[in-house]
Amino acid sequence: MSVQPDVRAMGAITAATARPALPGETGMVEKPRARWLPFSPWHFVLMPVAIIMLVPLLWVVMTSLETLAQTQHFPPILWPGSFQWSNYPRAWSSVPFDTWFINTIIVTTTVVVSNLLFCSLAAYGFARIRFFGKSVAYFFLLATLMIPVQVVIIPTFLIVKQMHLIDTLGALIVPNLANVFGIFLLTQFFRTLPIELEEAARIDGASRLKVLFRIVLPLSLPALATLAVIQFLWTWNDFLWPLVTIYKESAFTLQLGLMSFQGSHVNDTNLLMAGNVMSMLPMLILFIAAQRYFVRGIATQGLKG
Amino acid sequence: MAAVAARPPRGAPGFARRALTSDHLAGWLFVLPAVFLVALFSIFPIIWGFILSLQKASLISPNRPFVGIDNYTHIASDPVARQAATNAVIYTCLFVPTSIIIALFLAIALNQKIRLIRFYRLAVFIPVAVSTIATGVMFMWVFDANFGLANWALGGVGLGPFGWFDSPSGAMPSLVIMTVWGWLGFDAIIYLAALQGVPHELVEAAAVDGASRWTIFRNVTLPLLGPATLLLVVWSTISAVQLFDEVFFITRGGPLGHTNVPVFYIYRLAFTSQYGFSAAGYAAALAYVLFVVILILTLVQFWMGNRVVHYSS
Amino acid sequence: MAWMVAVVATLTMTVSFVDRAALSVLAVEVIKDLGMSKQQYGWAFPIDGSEDTTWHYDAMLWEAGGDILNADNTQAAFNSDAGVQALTALQQMAVTDKSVFLDQQNTGKIDTLFNSGKIGMHVTGPWALSGYPDINYGVQIMPEFPGGSHATIAGPDMWVMFDNNGHGEAAWQFMQWLTAAEQVKADAMESGHLPIRNSVVTPSFLKAFDQKFPGEGLFAQNLTNVTKARPVITSYDQISRIMAEAVVKVMLGQGDPKSSLDDAANQVNQVLAGG
Numbered sequence: 001m002s003v004q005p006d007v008r009a010m011g012a013i014t015a016a017t018a019r020p021a022l023p024g025e026t027g028m029v030e031k032p033r034a035r036w037l038p039f040s041p042w043h044f045v046l047m048p049v050a051i052i053m054l055v056p057l058l059w060v061v062m063t064s065l066e067t068l069a070q071t072q073h074f075p076p077i078l079w080p081g082s083f084q085w086s087n088y089p090r091a092w093s094s095v096p097f098d099t100w101f102i103n104t105i106i107v108t109t110t111v112v113v114s115n116l117l118f119c120s121l122a123a124y125g126f127a128r129i130r131f132f133g134k135s136v137a138y139f140f141l142l143a144t145l146m147i148p149v150q151v152v153i154i155p156t157f158l159i160v161k162q163m164h165l166i167d168t169l170g171a172l173i174v175p176n177l178a179n180v181f182g183i184f185l186l187t188q189f190f191r192t193l194p195i196e197l198e199e200a201a202r203i204d205g206a207s208r209l210k211v212l213f214r215i216v217l218p219l220s221l222p223a224l225a226t227l228a229v230i231q232f233l234w235t236w237n238d239f240l241w242p243l244v245t246i247y248k249e250s251a252f253t254l255q256l257g258l259m260s261f262q263g264s265h266v267n268d269t270n271l272l273m274a275g276n277v278m279s280m281l282p283m284l285i286l287f288i289a290a291q292r293y294f295v296r297g298i299a300t301q302g303l304k305g
Numbered sequence: 306m307a308a309v310a311a312r313p314p315r316g317a318p319g320f321a322r323r324a325l326t327s328d329h330l331a332g333w334l335f336v337l338p339a340v341f342l343v344a345l346f347s348i349f350p351i352i353w354g355f356i357l358s359l360q361k362a363s364l365i366s367p368n369r370p371f372v373g374i375d376n377y378t379h380i381a382s383d384p385v386a387r388q389a390a391t392n393a394v395i396y397t398c399l400f401v402p403t404s405i406i407i408a409l410f411l412a413i414a415l416n417q418k419i420r421l422i423r424f425y426r427l428a429v430f431i432p433v434a435v436s437t438i439a440t441g442v443m444f445m446w447v448f449d450a451n452f453g454l455a456n457w458a459l460g461g462v463g464l465g466p467f468g469w470f471d472s473p474s475g476a477m478p479s480l481v482i483m484t485v486w487g488w489l490g491f492d493a494i495i496y497l498a499a500l501q502g503v504p505h506e507l508v509e510a511a512a513v514d515g516a517s518r519w520t521i522f523r524n525v526t527l528p529l530l531g532p533a534t535l536l537l538v539v540w541s542t543i544s545a546v547q548l549f550d551e552v553f554f555i556t557r558g559g560p561l562g563h564t565n566v567p568v569f570y571i572y573r574l575a576f577t578s579q580y581g582f583s584a585a586g587y588a589a590a591l592a593y594v595l596f597v598v599i600l601i602l603t604l605v606q607f608w609m610g611n612r613v614v615h616y617s618s
Numbered sequence: 619m620a621w622m623v624a625v626v627a628t629l630t631m632t633v634s635f636v637d638r639a640a641l642s643v644l645a646v647e648v649i650k651d652l653g654m655s656k657q658q659y660g661w662a663f664p665i666d667g668s669e670d671t672t673w674h675y676d677a678m679l680w681e682a683g684g685d686i687l688n689a690d691n692t693q694a695a696f697n698s699d700a701g702v703q704a705l706t707a708l709q710q711m712a713v714t715d716k717s718v719f720l721d722q723q724n725t726g727k728i729d730t731l732f733n734s735g736k737i738g739m740h741v742t743g744p745w746a747l748s749g750y751p752d753i754n755y756g757v758q759i760m761p762e763f764p765g766g767s768h769a770t771i772a773g774p775d776m777w778v779m780f781d782n783n784g785h786g787e788a789a790w791q792f793m794q795w796l797t798a799a800e801q802v803k804a805d806a807m808e809s810g811h812l813p814i815r816n817s818v819v820t821p822s823f824l825k826a827f828d829q830k831f832p833g834e835g836l837f838a839q840n841l842t843n844v845t846k847a848r849p850v851i852t853s854y855d856q857i858s859r860i861m862a863e864a865v866v867k868v869m870l871g872q873g874d875p876k877s878s879l880d881d882a883a884n885q886v887n888q889v890l891a892g893g
Contacts, residue, residue, distance in 0.1 A: 040419040050428035056443045059454050075457050122339035131332025137340055144347040148547055148599055150568045150592040154575050154585055155350035175346040178339040208331055237436035239550045244576050255438045259554060262442055267730035276442045280435055287434035298491060299498035471722045559667055560722055561867060578855040
């Protein structure tokens with residue numbers, strides 16, 4: 001069970017505060033650039049802000065390249081003379097980072113793929129097919145977006161325990177196979193596609209399934225990419241659910257592993273920071289590479305009806 | 306399931322015949338996997354959670370006797386529950402306005418067409434990708450009382466060393482600072498998208514009429530940011546009330562319970578033995594009360610918001 | 619696992635610990651002697667509110683002659699004069715003298731600080747000795763309160779046998795074998811665990827044990843001072859939490875020993891009554 005209070009709420013809120021996003025430029029009046037500065041005065045605001053936001057990250061990286069003695073120096077050493085790149089392999093081998101990475105990758109990819117599949121199927125059904133009980137089902141799905149995590153966590157734990165999945169990766173995968181946010185996102189998106197293409201295909205005798213996979217999905221790549229990266233981020237960073245369902249170290253995800261690493265290495269600050277960087281790196285890279293989709297995914301929740 | 310749809314002609318007799326057409330079957334077959342999963346892992350638990358709240362329950366034993374509403378009445382006399390509620394209020398009142406107001410300013414700044422804007426946007430957005438635990442490790446180091454950057458920087462301007470997470474009065478503000486850092490980007494993205502959705506014609510018309518930049522912002526842009534603001538207020542509140550990861554990882558509810566928040570208390574009741582082995586039912590009751598509180602808060606915010614927020618047609 | 623005080627040997631430790639007051643004075647003296655700045659302490663105490671907090675307090679409670687619960691485990695007994703005396707000693711060192719490093723996270727920082735010479739003394743067990751490679755230190759038993767004893771605390775692990783699968787008899791037999799003197803001795807010599815049977819602690823054993831695990835000999839010898847144990851009841855975790863909260867409160871200067879312990883005793887009594 002992923003802890004995604006933000007998006008569960010957002011889905012419902014979106015429906016309630018629907019306002020179409022109109023294309024437009026900035027919400028401000030643009031004046032010609034002041035000529036007495038070679039650059040915009042906004043840099044005086046944005047540069048410090050950017051520095052403040054990035055300083056913790058940079059500091060972590062710096063610390064990860066220091067020797068232990070340097071980390072215990074006060075005032076803090078901002079730029080170590082030489083970089084201890086060996087901290088990284090040392091941190092990597094001091095705890096089962098490789099196992100934790102693999103576990104997290106397995107769980108996250110499975111959840112993302114299954115969400116893409118099940119949410120597409122369901123979204124197509126809700127968007128394009130009229131069937132008995134559709135609105136009721138859709139309503140109940142949306143209602144679950146309002147359920148906060150703490151209400152379901154105890155019963156879901158018991159369900160997963162009944163399935164004998166505690167302490168296995170299955171406990172992390174099975175409850176997250178289909179996320180309502182994904183259904184919601186894709187349903188909205190499918191509805192915006194022109195229906196003529198699909199109708200033409202159906203008249204030609206194609207089954208609904210074929211229409212979905214051959215026509216609708218290829219046209220929905222942006223929405224699918226958005227769903228994929230957002231789901232990837234949540235599952236990768238999830239903490240509470242793995243915490244209550246996984247207890248043996250060999251089944252830890254990266255977040256649990258990082259917590260355990262902190263516990264055993266709190267005094268090896270340089271190694272700890274190296275481990276921290278390694279755990280953050282995949283999502284940072286993904287975010288930078290797919291920034292567009294993250295931003296779109298977050299923004300559409302707020303604005304699109 | 307690859308049947309070609311053949312809708313019955315208009316006026317076809319029999320509800321049964323229509324119900325069995327492949328439309329209804331197809332529809333249900335498409336949505337069934339997802340609906341089943343959601344029903345099993347969201348809808349069913351919420352019902353079972355309510356049942357649990359009426360029992361004296363343990364997560365390890367199948368023996369769960371019913372105790373009626375005892376769990377709910379106990380909440381009123383539980384000082385820890387009261388403490389958790391107080392802390393939730395404090396945290397929410399600090400977190401929500403701070404993150405939203407700063408995010409609004411940031412979004413305005415990030416909306417400028419200047420060089421390096423992509424770098425600035427990335428710098429503001431990127432904390433969103435960092436997990437709560439990684440953020441925790443990061444800030445525990447930055448806020449380290451002996452070797453951390455924060456005390457060093459503050460010492461440089463003459464401010465005394467702070468205890469940050471270790472200080473009873475400073476732990477909560479430290480949590481606020483850390484979580485605001487983590488979520489500013491998210492809020493800013495929403496505001497940025499909203500700002501970019503402000504119709505240029507309105508802004509230009511006002512400028513033509515001679516309005517100053519500030520007046521335009523206050524009377525044109527700001528009202529149009531209403532829906533986004535409402536969304537962020539509601540979302541941030543819900544999110545703030547459910548604070549857990551950082552409390553578990555860093556402060557463990559301390560020092561002295563100053564950061565003991567509802568979901569952390571619920572976790573300890575149900576998943577540890579610190580409050581006995583049969584507190585899961587009480588935890589479920591607390592969870593439900595929290596749920597109702599969130600629901601009421603959300604409805605109130607929407608109601609108030611809808612009276613204030615201006616929707617463009 | 620007996621508790622001892624590991625001492626920085628660079629100090630001339632000719633004082634044989636006679637009473638808790640001496641420890642307090644010593645802690646302050648340590649600070650003065652080494653000209654310590656704010657970042658160095660005489661002693662350290664974990665205040666994360668976990669069993670570790672209670673554990674450290676229990677030793678002092680017993681040294682003062684007190685008990686955790688009464689004889690039939692129905693009432694709290696730690697708010698006796700002995701308990702107050704023990705907690706007051708802690709309060710004095712932490713709040714008045716400010717000579718104690720209070721560890722909120724309790725994930726090993728105390729060990730690091732001790733290993734880098736920033737803490738003068740540390741109350742811990744034999745498992746920690748391998749964590750101090752960079753410093754010269756000595757090992758000594760706990761001090762006593764006037765009129766008290768050198769009681770210390772040893773906490774064996776809990777072994778649980780389930781009765782729900784029909785193999786109870788076999789489990790019991792296995793348990794008896796596992797705890798027999800021969801196995802206990804073998805385990806001690808192999809792993810460095812302190813033996814859980816007094817019969818194993820003979821002079822020849824001590825010699826071999828200390829030879830293989832330097833420093834642990836004194837710990838094993840001190841087992842004779844293990845006269846009391848924590849109550850083995852299902853509600854112990856709750857009792858531990860309640861006591862820890864009282865100790866933390868006092869050591870952070872937010873409460874006084876008597877009323878904090880009384881309040882904790884009330885809560886414990888409620889728990890014991892099944893509340």
